[in-house]
Amino acid sequence: MGQITLQRVRKSFGPVNIIKDANLDIENGSFVVFVGPSGCGKTTLLRLIAGLEDVSGGQILIDGRNVVDVPPAKRGLSMVFQSYALYPHMSVRGNIAFGLKMAGLPRPEIERKVEAAAATLNLTPYLDRKPRELSGGQRQRVAIGRAIVREPKAFLFDEPLSNLDAALRVQMRLEVTKLQKQLGTTAVYVTHDQVEAMTMADKIVVLNAGRIEQFGSPIELYERPANLFVAGFIGSPKMNFVPGDAAGEPGAATLGVRPEHLKIGKEGEGWPGTVSVAEHLGSDTFLYVEAGKLGMLTARCIGEFSLKAGDHVWLSPDPARLHRFEKDGSVIRR
Amino acid sequence: MMKSKEVVLATQQTQVLGRALLIPAVALLFIWMIVPLAMTIYFSTLHYSLLDPGTESFVGLENFRYFLTDPAFLTSLQNTLVLVGSVLAITVLLGTPLALLLDQPVIGRSVVRLMVIAPFFVMPTVSALVWKNLLMHPVSGLFAWGATLLGLTPIDWFTDAPLFAVILIVAWEWLPFATLILLTALQSQDEEQKEAAEMDGASALSTFIYLTLPHLARPITVVILIETIFLLTVFAEIFVTTGGGPGLQTTNIAFLIYSQALIQFDVGNASAGGLVAVVIANIVAFFLVRIIGRNLEA
């Protein structure tokens, strides 16, 4: 079991409030990603769950039990650090076995579990090496091995892939997701990369300046962002924002439309503009269009378009996919 | 402002344990600092001689007046300043080029480094005796032989130039320290920066003046401050070679206080002198602590 509930959790360092009143319900077995710009408090929130920081207020429940005064060692969670934090003086075997040793398991059982974890992660040939003799990807696996071998209630990951190169990152992304599904263990995963969040999560928590902006599935966040911040943060390229009155929608302070929901229309249809840069990716074409009062708009068109800088175009938004926001940033639901 | 990097294993238990573990060291150092200092201050206001115990009496600042107006004080203050100043000058002025030299590609550099650093590890009484007897002896010393080879008359170092002789010994002991620190600093200098300067057409001399010297400014300051702390209280070298003499020619403040305390047994006067030494050292320490403190934040 691994159900984690945060109730009105607050954290301040001195006078600075880093986490403001976080409420969250993480279901057993789900993969939850905390995403947000750097410095918004993702790591802090994760460390509060881990017990590496004390809460300033509120409760953290693991399987219904309040753990705010339980030391990290006793919370039954395991963590993969951004730096991997492998024990440099122990072999891979020693690293993976350490938690089991601390738990006082009998030696043969430790041995069996370590072998099994190593096999799952393709680490068997490296069991007797020291961390410094491994590549970045292998170290990453050891860190994961150390986390899974203890069969914790939940895994906590703090930007575990950020030190890997791009290709390896994609590969590990898949492996981590697969492993989590296979084990069925709750996972809380921190990243600042919204692509990682969208691809890995069952549920995403969008954090901004210590506040939870929205909690929902990737598709929910994409289709129904609760406010300007989430709308702008989720999706790549970023959503276009235009002033409501300039776009002929005086009812909304801001109008949002994703680049993929802007079509190149016939003359007179939608918003006129001039292409300032066209990026041809083959599968898609990104157009950056100077659209007068509306500012710079990004449009993403499927396939190849023979447009170039200086061309005049008309961009028409898909009316069903328009997002309307109040002055205070919250979305106008209809 | 706290930086996130600096912050640590936060649970209250750890904090409490941390406080507890700090107590022994802090308590010991506090006692070590405060008790003798308080006693020194107390004694400095007494007429107190170990030769006739039981006659202690309060004399106010009399000891300070006596110590500070004693001609021996002025002489020894002057000797102290000359000693500190000369050794600093020698070690920095020789240590800098030496460090630059050792920073060059040198075949067998590690061996040369070992030779240069060795004097620092020689105990002061040994270096003083070796210099006094084997090197500076007016008849059989190596220097005397060198002088005769050059057709000069060997001098009797400890009669003709006693303070200079002591300065040479102490400078020899501290030259390795200056060199090693400056060398360490040089090795941390950005090599690409030098290469960029070379690409910009800077000569070796201007590279040295505009890049290397500014880079060395701080380590040189540190060398000067740390050496000063130690040099203000040079003792063993004088104790072993000249015993402060001839006359007062090689008596520095540290030796003067020692001789008043343990040769003349005048506790009151020696304590007053000790406080003067503390004040002088604190002036230097003030600057050093500021530099190191600034470094702690970086």
Add this chain to the structure above:
Amino acid sequence: MARRVTSRRVWVSTGAAWFFGFVIFLPILWMVLTSFKTELEAFAMPPTFLFFHWTTENYATVQGRSDYVHHALNSIIVAGGSTLLALLIAIPAAWSMAFAPSKRTKDILLWMLSTKMMPSVGVLVPIYLIYRDFGLLDTRGGLVAILCLGNLPIVIWMLFTYFKEIPKDILEAARMDGATIGRELIYVLTPMAIPGLASTLLLNFILAWNEAFWTLNLSTLDAAPLTVFIASYSSPEGLFWAKLSAASTLAIAPIIILGWFTQRQLVRGLTFGAVK
């Protein structure tokens, strides 16, 4: 990036470096050579450099004289004892400041440093009197205590800088792995800190071995370490140069060798991290 250098430049700098290195090393070299001469040759004019009658007789004499052994033993006990005692007090303190710092940690560190800058001579009188009254004069315990206190700030600082370099992530990982604070110290911190502990131990042993203010003033015979023993050679001037050299060589050789291994730590320890 390796810089391309002309070989002439290499030869010039090599020659110069070796020359100055030799000049600086000469007094020590000369002392070692003298220690292998007879007393007569040691005093000979002109001096003999390599072609003299080599003898190890001085070493045998020095070794055989029980007072040398006695003082050497004192040195070992005093330097070793004070270093171990200092480590024992410093490890918890440094751990605390590195891993559980408070707002005042920086001030405490700087204050500790400032106690090191107090000139010994300033407190010579009270220390001497306290030692006299408590019967600590010329005792090994007395010397151990004073050298320990004198070097404590350096020990704490060195350990602190080493502990600071250990990523706190790793200690937290141990915590997440279920280790208590005690086990975290034993299984994770200590093994990782061993190189730092070793160099701290070494450097402070050297400093204590060479300490010559308190040893000269607080001990005369029973507890006197080699610093004091060697100083006693200063009176019968000129008579026993070869033996003096042999005794000196024995007194400094182990320390110079240890010192060579601790060059880097020396910079770190004596500048309190101000030069990296």
